[in-house]
Amino acid sequence: MLASPQIRIPKIDLPSGFVAKTLQQEETGKKNPEGTPHRHNFFTVLWITRGSGIHQIDFTxxxxxxxxxxxxxxxxVHWFRxxxxVEGYLFLFTEDFLQACGINPRFLQALGLFTGCTQAEPLFIPADKRAALKELCVKxxxxxxxxxxxxxxxxxSYLRLFLIECSRIKGLIPNEIENRNENRILKSFLDNLDNHFHQKHKVAxxxxxxxxxxxxLNEVVKEASGASAKEHIQNRLSLEAMRYATHSDMTTKETAFALGFDDPAHFSKFFKKMKGIDFTGFREQIRRQHL
Structure with missing residues (x-):
C-alpha cells in the first residue's frame, strides 16, 4: 500500500510587519502558488473591487x-484562487506593527471584523462608501x-480609518445585534472559547x-448567533482538528490529546460525527485536493 503524500501547509510570516498594495501588484509578484492553502501569523484584509473566483477560509x-x-x-487556513x-486592495499587518504604531490590538476585537474561530461573511461595500475607502487605500x-x-x-493611521469605516458599515447591516446584553454575553463566550477550547469542552x-x-448561556448564545453554546464548542474543536489535519503531520492520538480529549477513541468518534469522515480520511482528502 502506497503511503499518502506528505504535504505540509506552509505558514507564511511577515517580517516587515505591514504591507499595503493593490491586488494587481500582488498578482505580479506573487510567491505563494495560486490555490495553495497556507496560514499566516498576521491579519489580512482583502478588498475585491473587480473580479471573480473563490476564497476559502477555514474550509468554507x-x-x-x-x-x-x-x-x-x-x-x-485559507487559499485564494x-x-x-482581479482588482482591489490588500493589507497585511501584525499585532506587533499595530503596537509599534500606538494602536492597541484590542482595537481589532472591538471592531468585530476579525472573528478568527467563527465564520463571518465578507462585507459588502455600498456605492456611497467606496470613494472614501479607495482614497484611504491609495494613501x-x-x-x-x-x-x-x-x-x-x-x-x-490610514489602515485604522479604513477598518473603522468597515466596522461602521458592518454596524448598519439589518438584524445586526448591537448594544445589547445578549451581544456582550455572546462576545465574552466566544472570547473564552477561543482561549480555552483546548481544556474546556462543557457548556457549564x-x-x-x-x-x-x-x-x-445556551439560550442567549442561541438567540444571538443561531447556534447553541454546545454547537459552538463542537464546531471550534472540529475546526481546530481540521487545521491540525491540514497543516501538521500529527497522528489522530496526538491531535486528540492536543485538543484536550482524554481518550483518542472519543475524539475519533467525535470527529467522524461532525465531519462524516474519520480524521485520517479527511487529511488524505485535503491532500489529494491540493496535490
Whole structure:
C-alpha cells in the first residue's frame, strides 16, 4: 500500500510587519502558488473591487465578488484562487506593527471584523462608501515609501480609518445585534472559547467563567448567533482538528490529546460525527485536493 503524500501547509510570516498594495501588484509578484492553502501569523484584509473566483477560509468557500472585503485572522487556513484581471486592495499587518504604531490590538476585537474561530461573511461595500475607502487605500500604499518621515505611523493611521469605516458599515447591516446584553454575553463566550477550547469542552465550564447558568448561556448564545453554546464548542474543536489535519503531520492520538480529549477513541468518534469522515480520511482528502 502506497503511503499518502506528505504535504505540509506552509505558514507564511511577515517580517516587515505591514504591507499595503493593490491586488494587481500582488498578482505580479506573487510567491505563494495560486490555490495553495497556507496560514499566516498576521491579519489580512482583502478588498475585491473587480473580479471573480473563490476564497476559502477555514474550509468554507466564499465567492470572490465585486466590492466585498474579506477579513482573515492569524492561524486561519485559507487559499485564494482568482480569475485573470482581479482588482482591489490588500493589507497585511501584525499585532506587533499595530503596537509599534500606538494602536492597541484590542482595537481589532472591538471592531468585530476579525472573528478568527467563527465564520463571518465578507462585507459588502455600498456605492456611497467606496470613494472614501479607495482614497484611504491609495494613501496607505503611498505611505509605504521608507523615504517619508514616520511613514509606518502614517500608513497605520490610514489602515485604522479604513477598518473603522468597515466596522461602521458592518454596524448598519439589518438584524445586526448591537448594544445589547445578549451581544456582550455572546462576545465574552466566544472570547473564552477561543482561549480555552483546548481544556474546556462543557457548556457549564464556560457559564461558570461568566457567572451565569448553563441553560441561560445556551439560550442567549442561541438567540444571538443561531447556534447553541454546545454547537459552538463542537464546531471550534472540529475546526481546530481540521487545521491540525491540514497543516501538521500529527497522528489522530496526538491531535486528540492536543485538543484536550482524554481518550483518542472519543475524539475519533467525535470527529467522524461532525465531519462524516474519520480524521485520517479527511487529511488524505485535503491532500489529494491540493496535490
Amino acid at each position: 468557500d466564499f465567492p470572490i465578488e465585486n466590492q466585498y472585503v474579506h477579513f482573515v485572522s492569524p492561524q486561519q 482568482s480569475d485573470p484581471g 496607505a500604499i503611498a505611505e509605504t515609501d521608507p523615504s517619508h518621515d514616520f511613514y509606518l505611523e502614517a500608513a497605520a 465550564e464556560y457559564a461558570s467563567l461568566q457567572n451565569i447558568t448553563p441553560n441561560y
